[in-house]
Amino acid sequence: MINKVTVIGSGLMGAGIAAHLSNAGIEVLLLDVLDKNSKNRNNIADEALKKLTKIKPSPLTLSKNIELIRSGNIEDHLKLINESDWVIEVIIEDLNIKQNLYEKIERIMSDDLIISSNTSTIPIKKLVEGRNKKFRSNFFVTHFFNPPRYLKLLEIVSSKDSNSNFKNILSNFCDVKLGKTVIDCKDTPGFIGNRIGVFWMMSASLKAIEMGLSVEEADLIISSVFGAPKTGVFGLLDVVGLDLMPHVLSSMTDNLDSGDEYHLYKNIPEIFNYMLENKLIGRKGSGGFYKLEIVDGRKIKKSIDLSTKVYSESIKPKIESLKLVKKNLSSFLELNENYSKYAWAVLSDVILYTLNHTSDISNDIVSVDSAMKNGFGLQFGPFELLDKLGKTWIIEKLSMDSFSIPSLLENLPEEKFYKADEGKLKFFNFTKGVFENLERPNGVLILSDIKKSNKPIDKISTASLWDIGDGVTVFEIHSRGNSIDMNTMQFLNKSIDIVDASYKAMVIYNEGAMFSAGANVGEALFLGNIGLETELVDKIVEGGQKVYQKLKYSKFPVISAPSGMALGGGCELLLHSNFVQAHVETYIGLTEAALGICPAWGGCKELIYRFNNSNSMPKGPMPSIMKAFQTIGLAKTSTSGPEAKEIGFLTENDGITMNRDRLLYDAKMVAIEMIKKYKPPEKPVYRLPGSTAYSAIEIGLNGMEDAGQISAHDKFIGKQIANVLSGGETDIIDEVDEDYILKLESKAIQALFREPKSQERIEKLLETGKIIRN
Amino acid sequence: MLNAVIAGYSRSPFTISFKGDLKSIRPEDLLSQVIKDLISNSNLNKDDIEDVIVGCAFPEGEQGFNIGKVVTFMCDLPRSVAGMTVNRWCGSSMQSIHNAAGSIAMGSGKVFICAGVESMTRVPMLGFNPMPHPDLLKENPNVYISMGITAENVAKKYNIDRAEQQEFAISSHEKAFNADKNGNFKDEITIIHNQNNEVSKDGGIRAGTTQDILNGLKLAFDNKGTVTAGTSSPLTDGAAATLICEEEYAKKNNLDILARIKSSAVNGCEPEVMGLGPIGASKKALNRAGINSSELDVIELNEAFASQSLACVKDLELDPKNVNIDGGAIALGHPLGATGARITGKAAQLLRREGKKYALATQCIGLGQGIATVLETVE
Secondary structure: OOOEEEEEOOOHHHHHHHHHHHHOOOEEEEEEOOOOOOOOOOHHHHHHHHHHOOOOOOOOOOHHHHHHEEEEEHHHHHHHHHHOOEEEEOOOOOHHHHHHHHHHHHHHOOOOOEEEEOOOOOOHHHHOOOOOHHHHHHEEEEEEOOOOOOOOEEEEEEOOOOOHHHHHHHHHHHHHHOOOEEEEOOOOOOOOHHHHHHHHHHHHHHHHHHOOOOHHHHHHHHHHHOOOOOOOOHHHHHHHOOOHHHHHHHHHHHHOOOOOHHHHHOOOOHHHHHHHHOOOOEOOOOEOOEEEEEEOOEEEEEEEOOOOOOEEEOOOOOOHHHHHHHHOHHHHHOOOOHHHHHHHHHHHHHHHHHHHHHHHHOOOHHHHHHHHHHHHOOOOOHHHHHHHHOHHHHHHHHHHOOOOOOHHHHOOOOOOOEEEEOOEEEEEEOOOOEEEEOOOOOOOOOHHHHHHHOOOOEEEOOEEEEEOOOOEEEEEEOOHHHOEOHHHHHHHHHHHHHHHHHOOEEEEOOOOOOOEOOEOHHHHHHHHHOOOHHHHHHHHHHHHHHHHHHHHOOOOOEEEOOOEEEEOHHHHHHHOOOEEEEEOOEEEEOOHHHHOOOOOOOHHHHHHHHHHOOOOOOOOOOHHHHHHHHHHHOOOEOOOHHHHHHHOOOOOOOEEEOOHHHHHHHHHHHHHHHHHOOOOOOOOOEOOOEHHHHHHHHHHHHHHHHOOOOOHHHHHHHHHHHHHHHOOOOEOOOOEOHHHHHHHHHHHHHHHHOOHHHHHHHHHHHHHOOOOOO | OOOEEEEEEEEOOOEEOOOOOOOOOOHHHHHHHHHHHHHHOOOOOHHHEEEEEEEOOOOOHHHOOOHHHHHHHHOOOOOOOEEEEEOEOEOHHHHHHHHHHHHHHOOOOOEEEEEEEEEOOOOOOOOOOOOOOHHHHHHOHHHHOOHHHHHHHHHHHOOOOHHHHHHHHHHHHHHHHHHHHOOOOOOOEOOEEEOOEEEOOOOOOOOOOOHHHHHOOOEOOOOOOOOEHHHEOOOEEEEEEEEEEEHHHHHHOOOOOOEEEEEEEEEEOOHHHHHHHHHHHHHHHHHHHOOOHHHOOEEEEOOOEHHHHHHHHHHOOOOHHHEOOOOOHHHHOOOHHHHHHHHHHHHHHHHHHHOOOEEEEEEEEOOOEEEEEEEEOOO
């Protein structure tokens, strides 16, 4: 069991790891060297803690987590390491300095203290040189990726002397408690992630320079072909910091055979040297390949011309042929244009390097794909990309370019490295030369695995209903942004009937980047614009209300398992679920007001109910109304699952899962437990203050308008929301039910939809993806 | 008619709400420490106390439950001592002194603890359940006007620009800083014990604030106006208490008499210029005392906002050098219920310290009123 951890080294990574441990509720001792220039001997670690609270996006899921981290200095406090169960060394990448620290630790460590280094490149055999048996048995490399809260990959390396029990404890802790995808790596330079990932970055950037592409063109192509984040390669170099690249490259080339292809990239191009000399190292410097400049009070994004070194306004390129990538990657790569040639040059470089080195660095192909997806945010790993193209096509194309074919590809007995067979997902095991079942760890359940080998119970183009066993179903939305349109809502209605008739529980879950962006406001706007207001009200607003009410009061338990954003109607889906098992990275908000409308699928009534029944709220008729108003009116969105509990979108009883891959399993377990003695909730009655609450809110809105904090239209929206929350014409001595508040919600959203300024907000969002204030 | 005198004054440090060192202390704990200190510094026989009258602007939550009586238990006062809470918003604890003086005059008691408290951290301004009357709001929106807008209205009416308000604020901070440096607050501050911490200093005084610094602040209430957070009193946590006795009783028992209460008054005004409340109230009180404003040696004028303070100084023709000698609420803070006891006690203390004859303590009150007390020295 790991309950307490010491982190040595409070730099960006060390402090980030400490923060993430605190996110898991773990007590941390954060040590750094003694600050001789300060009266405060812990000054360096203290300063690092101060910085933690200012970093955006925050390394902490709740700001109060920092109270779990205690600071110290190595001189006074190293003796305290035995109070911890695990010590992570995150100091400078210098073998001698690390070895000196290990020697000190070796002298005082207890028998069962686990020790690890966060080194990104130094092999474990060098790190443990000269250490005794106990130290070597307890020592590992645990390599986190920056930022530790957000990047899932954790590479673990053991030596031949490592204790396997300790390794299991460490792997399990990092997986379940820290939410990491833990990958076993062989003891080679850069392990898996950096070995392939840095190679990919160098290849993609250098070939762009060589082939005369602009940074925007290269980034767009890389992000489309590899499914990389929008930063592509040059944007990523800006995030990482160009200054790090020479160090990483020399560390790689120093430790790799002279025949390794890394040596081709050892000499960095002239433009990189120019940028390094001029401190154009990226976001932490004064800009890099991209930079933001303020011109006439407006933020302008500029980019550097890779040949002339001159910055000019960055313009997103339009590359028509990239549309082919999704449909048919090979046909894009076959085009006779510079863009596809560039894509192939990088892709062939990376897949050849991967194919040639996988057996040296990894036990299997799955770990390589996983490392690239979880460490670099790619949508597809190298072997998954290979599968998009097929063995025959690749061999032909490589042969045309006179590349020799790597044996790993030659030995592949079929067209692809992965296949679904007999309801199981299988991968090619290169050591045995056969396909094997891809076994997920206990407690991991992946819907896309199920989808590869099963048919849905029912589906439409935007949503599906799946049977995941034990009477539990999954309702999956798979529209753009997982938004909810009329058809999806009707399908949810139908799915409730199906589950009611033949199953025992429903889990609402998907594996998209966001749980749901909310209602499809484009559809609603369209209906309004073409004069089908009745349709809008009947089908979308009140239709949605009925389905959500039916969901809440169905005979079976409904468990939502969100990850990513759950906004507007997506948030209301959670509010009407009987239980929420949320991923720690869940961002929940009733954001309708930003679009000039208001929650109208029951969001207002659910928030009032929750705040009315919260023990942490002051009593009386007003506090819950005021809090609901602030939450909805300011479109407050949680920055994590735990914060969603603090705000009140989730209840104290709702669950949090740290590891994304465990979310569906955890939700399913909750469902199985709830099935045993499930009773639908009782319908609540409300006593709302009525017009006096409206007046109180109106007074506040007037003040905000006077102070220039809100626009006249914001005030109008605020008043509509205030009317719903206060209960309209009711009086504090009257009881009203949910339907009464739902009617007020419907009335308010109709009034708001009619407003040209609200329509303008929605139109702008649909056009530009941006929220405007008007 | 029997005379009432102020025979003791003490207050807690005043600290900024939500941030300051008193944010985590309950108002009953804060107030009872101040009252205990006040009593222990006097030669008072506790059995003689008739009533503990506590002013509080939002007497609910931790400040509810009739905090006036609650603190009698926490101060180990005899069971015979009564307790009440009075509410005149910002004027609450000055009103508690007036109530005591009235009781003394009619022979209904000789010894009163007149105090005030407000934790604006723990009980929000306007309380937890503000429920304005919807019809009244429609008929006369100014009844529920924001205090900041009233300050803007006064600034407009009296042509007081931003720079002048800022000059007033800078002076308030300077005077408070110097008073603190010279130990002038030592006689009045009760050191507050909060768990393991001791709080002994006011939290809002900013030495060295300048026009440039204040120019950097955003307009707080009206984006076309002149009032900022820097020219307004901050949300504050604090408590203050005075010992009010019948004059002969005080003399007989060798109590330390600071001043005699010469007259008092309250007076209403338009709510949209509530900051002018001190003008009418002070005129009435001065008239009742039979003196005019030029005879005042010491003036404690609550600085709710710089604009209204300046307007009152002008209108009442007060001598600025006699106003808030040790700084005012812009620097020290304005814990609503506690301010009246602070400025009345302070005026009495200053009267003796400066060896002068007449003092005025006055303040404005939301919804449109003012309250004033005239003090005179006791030979």
